[in-house]
Each structure stands twice: as structure tokens, then as C-alpha cells.
Amino acid sequence: MDALGLSKLRHLKPRQLLSQVLNFALILSTAFMLWKGLSVATDSPSPIVVVLSGSMEPAFQRGDLLFLWNRNLELDSPPTPGTRVGEIVVYNVIGKDIPIVHRVVRKHQGPKTPLHLLTKGDNNHADDTELYARGRWYLDREKEVIGSVVGYVPFVGYVTIMLSEHPWMKTALLGIMGLLVIVQRE
Incomplete structure (x- = not known):
């Protein structure tokens, strides 16, 4: 004592x-x-996230700390938001609390429709359509994406993983x- x-x-x-x-x-x-x-400053509800699974290996390992920037509302950007195919984004699926870190593999935008993204984990065999809300084939960039990855620190997030796995x-x-x-x- x-x-x-x-x-x-x-x-x-x-x-x-x-x-x-x-x-x-x-x-x-x-x-x-x-x-x-x-x-x-980052225009993101969660500017720092921890990778919780191995779905993005070898780009990111479990426990990596990611820094996000939400390019959704850039003042200097053209009418199309800055998300590109190949960019790594973090998104929240409506009704689920855990953010998902995956790469954009396809994007669609009509003249009057918002930007829709199709994502996939680098270490996964299939795209993320099974992870999206029921009946959805794409993510809505404005409503579901919380940011794009702009940097990371390897393995620092293991403290967070340990705290969540052992309350x-x-x-x-x-x-x-x-x-x-x-x-x-x-």
C-alpha cells in the first residue's frame, strides 16, 4: 500500500x-x-483512429495509428470532392460504431447525385458491399466517410486495442x- x-x-x-x-x-x-x-481543424469527427484488423495489410498493420483529413469541404476544390480511386478512407456504416479503414476501388458521381464510393480492404478478397447498410451498394462520401488517411504511426495504437479487449x-x-x-x- x-x-x-x-x-x-x-x-x-x-x-x-x-x-x-x-x-x-x-x-x-x-x-x-x-x-x-x-x-x-481536420473537419472530421474522429481525426485519429486505430487499425483494429488486418484487412489493410500490408499497407497498415493492426495497431497502427492513422491521422485523417476530411477533404469533403475544401474551399479550393473543384465541384467533385477530392477523393480518388486508390485513396484510403475511413468510414462509418450507418448503425455500426466501429470505423472501417479501406481503399477506394471505384467512384461514381452523376451530375446531380453525391459522390458514391466502393471500397475494399487490401487483404480482403471481395469488396465491402457486405459491410454497407442493407440495400446499399456504395458509400455516400458526404454522409459516411469521416476522413482520408494522410499519415500514420506504426503500432502505437496497440494500447487502445488492449484497453478495448480487456476493459x-x-x-x-x-x-x-x-x-x-x-x-x-x-
């Missing part, structure tokens, strides 16, 4: 304890504000971080 610094918690005055809790809350709120600022680790990690903040101030 003493190794974690819990005995020091008992000796803190209420004002010191409140200061420690507020410092921890400040760290969390700063991280949240940075995330929201990045979301506004008890979230509680343990938050507890340890909280204790470290309190002990660090002493």
Missing part, C-alpha cells in the same frame, strides 16, 4: 486533496479540448494515473 503512495493521501489536507483532483481534471479537460480542436485495464490505468498525479505533487 505504501509503494503506491496511498498513505500520503491520508495526510493531505482537504484543500490539498481538492487541488490534486482539480489538477487531474485539468489534464483530462485539456486532452478533450485538444481532441475537439483537432476535430474542427478492466481501463480502470486500473486510470487509477494508477490518478495515484501518480497525487504522489507526484508531494
Whole structure:
């Protein structure tokens, strides 16, 4: 118990304890504000995602951290959005919560229709039509694509994968971080 610094918690005055809790809350709120600022700058609800499967190997491995940019609303772009065949996009299927990272293999756009995309994972044998919403053969670029991949950091996202596969680790990690903040101030 003493190794974690819990005995020091008992000796803190209420004002010191409140200061420690507020410092921890400040760290969390700063991280949240940075995330929201990045979301506004990239015009993407999720500017950073982690690759959760091997469907894009060898381009991306499980655990790679991807950086996204949503080219959907560029001011200088021609009438057709900048998505190209071969570009890697991240999309959310309506009714599912997990973003999917796959490559655009075909695009269609009529004079009065929105841009429709057909995607496929590099390591998959078939295209993604089975993953799309029922009755849909293409993705709607404006409604379902959350961004295009512009960069990545290999394997950094394994922490996220471990936390999602083992929920008890979230509680343990938050507890340890909280204790470290309190002990660090002493």
C-alpha cells in the first residue's frame, strides 16, 4: 500500500486533496479540448483512429495509428470532392460504431447525385458491399466517410486495442494515473 503512495493521501489536507483532483481534471479537460480542436481543424469527427484488423495489410498493420483529413469541404476544390480511386478512407456504416479503414476501388458521381464510393480492404478478397447498410451498394462520401488517411504511426495504437479487449485495464490505468498525479505533487 505504501509503494503506491496511498498513505500520503491520508495526510493531505482537504484543500490539498481538492487541488490534486482539480489538477487531474485539468489534464483530462485539456486532452478533450485538444481532441475537439483537432476535430474542427481536420473537419472530421474522429481525426485519429486505430487499425483494429488486418484487412489493410500490408499497407497498415493492426495497431497502427492513422491521422485523417476530411477533404469533403475544401474551399479550393473543384465541384467533385477530392477523393480518388486508390485513396484510403475511413468510414462509418450507418448503425455500426466501429470505423472501417479501406481503399477506394471505384467512384461514381452523376451530375446531380453525391459522390458514391466502393471500397475494399487490401487483404480482403471481395469488396465491402457486405459491410454497407442493407440495400446499399456504395458509400455516400458526404454522409459516411469521416476522413482520408494522410499519415500514420506504426503500432502505437496497440494500447487502445488492449484497453478495448480487456476493459478492466481501463480502470486500473486510470487509477494508477490518478495515484501518480497525487504522489507526484508531494
